[in-house]
Structure formats: structure tokens, C-alpha cells
Amino acid sequence: MAAPGRVTPRQVADSFSGRVGVYVHVPFCAQICPFCPYNKVLADDGLARRYFAALGTEVDDLVAACDDAGRVPFTSLYIGGGTPTLYPDALAALVARIPVTGERAIEVLPTHGTRAGLDRLAALGFSAVSVGAQSFHDDVLRRLGRPHDAAAALAAVENAVGRFTVDVDLIVDVAWDDDPATAGAFLTDLRTCLALGVDQVSTYPLMRFGYTPFGAARHDRDREHAVLRAATRIASEAGYERRSVWTFNRVGATSYTSITRPRFVGMGAGSASFAGRDFWVNHFGLRQYCESVESGRLPIARWLHLGRAGALYDSFWQAYAGGVDLRETRGTFGAVPAGVLRAALALLALGRWLSPVEGGYRLTPRGFDLYHDLERWVTYELIEPLWAEMLVEHPWAEPAQARRSHVWRVARAVFERS
Numbered sequence: 001m002a003a004p005g006r007v008t009p010r011q012v013a014d015s016f017s018g019r020v021g022v023y024v025h026v027p028f029c030a031q032i033c034p035f036c037p038y039n040k041v042l043a044d045d046g047l048a049r050r051y052f053a054a055l056g057t058e059v060d061d062l063v064a065a066c067d068d069a070g071r072v073p074f075t076s077l078y079i080g081g082g083t084p085t086l087y088p089d090a091l092a093a094l095v096a097r098i099p100v101t102g103e104r105a106i107e108v109l110p111t112h113g114t115r116a117g118l119d120r121l122a123a124l125g126f127s128a129v130s131v132g133a134q135s136f137h138d139d140v141l142r143r144l145g146r147p148h149d150a151a152a153a154l155a156a157v158e159n160a161v162g163r164f165t166v167d168v169d170l171i172v173d174v175a176w177d178d179d180p181a182t183a184g185a186f187l188t189d190l191r192t193c194l195a196l197g198v199d200q201v202s203t204y205p206l207m208r209f210g211y212t213p214f215g216a217a218r219h220d221r222d223r224e225h226a227v228l229r230a231a232t233r234i235a236s237e238a239g240y241e242r243r244s245v246w247t248f249n250r251v252g253a254t255s256y257t258s259i260t261r262p263r264f265v266g267m268g269a270g271s272a273s274f275a276g277r278d279f280w281v282n283h284f285g286l287r288q289y290c291e292s293v294e295s296g297r298l299p300i301a302r303w304l305h306l307g308r309a310g311a312l313y314d315s316f317w318q319a320y321a322g323g324v325d326l327r328e329t330r331g332t333f334g335a336v337p338a339g340v341l342r343a344a345l346a347l348l349a350l351g352r353w354l355s356p357v358e359g360g361y362r363l364t365p366r367g368f369d370l371y372h373d374l375e376r377w378v379t380y381e382l383i384e385p386l387w388a389e390m391l392v393e394h395p396w397a398e399p400a401q402a403r404r405s406h407v408w409r410v411a412r413a414v415f416e417r418s
């Protein structure tokens, strides 16, 4: 089997079966938020020119290979960051290179959610936007070190509603609820979103990645559950349903999905691709990313060959979105993984965390609570250690401060191809 740096576009394309979405990462931000664990760098025009040239090459190579393998047009496009709208001309050129039949979604920093900015996104064919409001309280935004105020967050949401499928990201740190300056801010923010008629509200518990200036994790599990339960009640009274662990959707509205697309090919520094049995991660560092592409290779830095264990990864993200369809698991991974999974899920159904539906299971309210804890565990045991290793490629990170995880070490030893 080839080393990650020798994987060819055709190999990636051939690993997929069925529908494929595209994820593109734009890692530039005008200002860095101290809580943010994602792959990003301070914007620099020279670096951006080099990056977008390399990204264009990676996109063209993967699109051509996927075309040869019969996977084009792609079913969806998701552009995340960083701040994907920071270089609008480069963004337009990028979108034009990627043939997509379905939804085009993009993350929008509030200060870029002006009428003119959103007009431009609509003209590029974007049908869904996620506004990174985080809060409509200036005290909370200051604590988060955000580069915008509450008025900008509100204006961006108002400008977007009715034109796109609109998701609004809110961050909740229950510890801040003890502080009179920010007490109750999150539930008030949720009510604001519901009153504005957004399609979806994503309510992310603040995750503290050890390598960010916010420092290592501390969570009050019981209070997080209580706050999410209160959010579920408030949302339901306003005609919204809890459609995934951390999202509330207007009943009947389209979901805005980022992390739950079933199969996706990633392009750009720090992006990942998931083909069911294989998981690839691109270089995080922009220099390493550009050098790989410029020397004629895919910028893949890590390769986890999950094999049939991919069924576990797959069902984990299906469950985030509310349920597991075992027919899909059987179709992709075969009868044995689907059978093992069915037995495990049946046990969870006995504990009333799941309820049976046609073809699989759905999470019950108790199940959403359990999943919330599981997601936090996965974040700190698997995602943080992987990203910390990848972020070594950046000068800004402090990977030594990241959480150590035996679980990640075992997963790496079992699945990684080097």
C-alpha cells in the first residue's frame, strides 16, 4: 500500500462508491479567535496567492480523477474555514471549478454577511450559509475574543434570512452563566434566532483544546445537559425540533449540514476525505500543503485505513444527525459490520437511548444526552490529539499543551498507513 504522500487522485476517486460531496478549506482569517481549534492562519496576500494557486491544482486533479471514476458532478459543496469569504475573487474562481448538482454551503463571518457580501454569494450559486454569530451579547463576544460585535451578528442573520438556508452558530459555555455579566445569555441568544425565523441554530458547547490560548478542557456535564434540555423546550415551543445533537431546526426546514455528510472528498490545507473504508487528512501547514501540490503530489499527510471499522465512524456521524440507517451500513460495509452494529444498537434501544424505526434506529431525548457526552469524549480523545499532531506544521500552535490520549494512540497504531 502506498504511503500517504504517494496516494494518487485516481486512488482517492476509486475508493468512493455512491454519492460524494466536496469539502474545501480556506484557512485565512483577518484576526485569530483564541478559542478556535481549527486550521487557520493570519491572512497574508502573498501566501494567499500561492495557496489558491495550489488549491486550484488540487481541485482540478481531484475533479478530473473523480470524473474518470464516474463520481462527478458532486452532490454538494461545503466551503469552510478559516474565513472563506476573505478573498472573494479567489472564491469565485474556485466555485467555478467544482461541478455540483446539490446544495452549495459556506461559512460566513458576521462582518462579511453584509447585503453586498451575501448578494455575491447568491450570484455564485450558494444556497446555504452558516453565520458564525456565536452570541448576540457583546460581553460574551468579548470573552470569546471575536472580531465583531452583537450588532454585526444580528445584521448578518437578518440579511441572510429568506435568501438562503440559514444556520446560525451559537457557542455556550455554561461556566459563564455564573457570571452576572453573561448569565442567561445563551438561552436569550437562542430565542433571538428563533424569533428571526432562521432555518437552523447550532448550539456548540465551548470545547477547550489544550493547544489554544483558552487552555485545556473543563466541563460541567450536568449543567450542559440542563441547558440543552432548556434549549430543546424553548425551541419546541417556537416550532423547532432537535434534529441533531447540537442543532435545532424549524419544522419542515432544510437542514444545514457540515460534519454529517456521508462521503466527502476534502480539498485544501487541513481538509479530510472520508470514503467509507479510508480516511485521509491533508497537510495543515500551508507551506507543506503548497510544496506537496507544487511538486505534483496530493497534499495528503495522514491516511487511516479503517476497513470495515469505517462502519463505526460512519454510524457515529449518522447518529449525530439523529439516527442510524443500517441498510446503508450493510450496503457499504457488508452484512457482518451491519450485524454487529445492529446488536450494539439493540442494546442501546433496551436502555431507551434509541428507538427502532424502519431500517434502523433514532435517538431518543435520553439518547441525545448520551451522545452529547460521547461527542465531547470523541473531541478530546480523538480529534484534539490528531489535530495537535497536524498543527505542529504551524508556528502558532502549542501542541505540547494538547491533551494526551491513549485511545488516539491505539487508533493510530491500528489504522494508520505510513
Ligand SMILES: C[S@@+](CC[C@H](N)C(=O)[O-])C[C@H]1O[C@@H](n2cnc3c(N)ncnc32)[C@H](O)[C@@H]1O
Pocket (backbone or CB within 6 Å): 035, 036, 037, 038, 080, 081, 082, 083, 084, 107, 108, 109, 110, 131, 132, 133, 134, 169, 170, 171, 204, 205, 206, 207, 208, 209
Ligand atoms: C470553522 S468555525 C468558524 C467559521 C467562521 N470563521 C466564523 O468564525 O464565523 C465554525 C464554527 O465552529 C464553532 N467553534 C469554533 N471553535 C469552537 C470551540 N472551541 N468549541 C465549540 N465550537 C467552536 C463556532 O460556532 C464556529 O462558528
Ligand code: SF4
Pocket (backbone or CB within 6 Å): 028, 029, 031, 032, 033, 036, 037, 038, 040, 081, 082, 083, 109, 132
Ligand atoms: S472562529 Fe472563525 S474567525 Fe475565529 S479564528 Fe476560527 S475560523 Fe477564524
